[in-house]
Amino acid sequence: MATAxxxxxxxxLTDRGHETETATWEQDxxxxxxxxxxxxxxTSAVECSVCGWAP
Incomplete structure (x- = not known):
């Protein structure tokens, strides 16, 4: 839950050019x-088998 x-x-962070969106899978x-x-x-993947990234 987000707080103030x-x-x-x-x-x-946004003012300084950083992304603040939650990362998720992209569709291709x-x-x-x-x-x-x-x-x-x-489409059933839950973790990247290349770099280990997970949402």
Whole structure:
């Protein structure tokens, strides 16, 4: 749950060019794509088998 402190911190980071959105899988046709390394996975994947990233 977000708090006022989280909002202030997110605003601080955003003002300085940083992303504050929660990372999630990207979609590439009928596959999931890792937002960190770009590795493609089946839609049932829960962790990137290339770099180990997990949402």
């Amino acid at each position: 402190n989280d909002d202030i911190f997110d605003e601080f 046709y009928n596959k999931k794509r890792c937002p960190d390394c770009g590795g493609l996975h089946e």
